[in-house]
Amino acid sequence: MSGPRPVVLSGPSGAGKSTLLKRLMKEYEGVFGFSVSHTTRNPRPGEEDGKGLNCLPMLLGATLLPVADVLSSVSSEDYHFVTREKMQEAIDNNELIENAEFSGNMYGTSKSSIEDVQAQNLICILDVDIQGVRNIKETDLNPIYISIQPPSMEILEQRLRDRKTETEESLQKRLEAARIDMELSKEEGVFDLVIINDDLDEAYEKLKSVLIEEIQKVQDAKK
Numbered sequence: 001m002s003g004p005r006p007v008v009l010s011g012p013s014g015a016g017k018s019t020l021l022k023r024l025m026k027e028y029e030g031v032f033g034f035s036v037s038h039t040t041r042n043p044r045p046g047e048e049d050g051k052g053l054n055c056l057p058m059l060l061g062a063t064l065l066p067v068a069d070v071l072s073s074v075s076s077e078d079y080h081f082v083t084r085e086k087m088q089e090a091i092d093n094n095e096l097i098e099n100a101e102f103s104g105n106m107y108g109t110s111k112s113s114i115e116d117v118q119a120q121n122l123i124c125i126l127d128v129d130i131q132g133v134r135n136i137k138e139t140d141l142n143p144i145y146i147s148i149q150p151p152s153m154e155i156l157e158q159r160l161r162d163r164k165t166e167t168e169e170s171l172q173k174r175l176e177a178a179r180i181d182m183e184l185s186k187e188e189g190v191f192d193l194v195i196i197n198d199d200l201d202e203a204y205e206k207l208k209s210v211l212i213e214e215i216q217k218v219q220d221a222k223k
Ligand SMILES: Nc1nc2c(ncn2[C@@H]2O[C@H](COP(=O)(O)OP(=O)(O)O)[C@@H](O)[C@H]2O)c(=O)[nH]1
Pocket: 010, 011, 012, 013, 014, 018, 037, 038, 041, 098, 099, 100, 102, 107, 108, 109, 127, 128, 129, 130, 131, 132, 133
């Protein structure tokens, strides 16, 4: 695959991946593109289906908005919400580069979601769990692997509770997965960088500094 090196962001649910990601995509508009995953989980309030780059022509056709308006409305963290049957169909048809079961739901990255971003010469960002990291390592994607970690389990639990997106059951499943994730992320060689997201500004600066070379390449190519 061509274009700038993709970036895999991983780490426990509630560690702050989408918060950091949104900030990055806002500061560097036109540099990053988000790989919109498929999931069988229910949408949260405010989340919409497939507001990813895959749907740009549809959005443009339906709204007749200028491209810039449509692009600025593209969220960095929505999904293609699908049934288990649809997900299985995509797996069977070899449309996904990886897929995993997380907290009772299926998640997967389609080849086209990455290709759509790369076709525009943008840095493709993937937000995947630790199983996704393992599976992507078996492909030829060659991304930069970054883990976002919370300062402690206690703080993670508090942040997840304060986010008010989870039921008690899904919260407990996320905390169980987080324990495993926090252990595995300490393994040598899994991640290029592990960022502890304690102070948000500091974590953001660290994220930016590891990506600055790729960012500059994309910016230079636009000149
Ligand atoms: N393997 C894999 N994991 C994914 C994918 N999309 C999202 N995830 C992970 O699934 C987990 C749950 O995501 P989500 O339901 O959005 O909850 P949140 O992380 O608590 O906001 C997170 O660890 C994500 O990184 C994907 O396409 N593949």
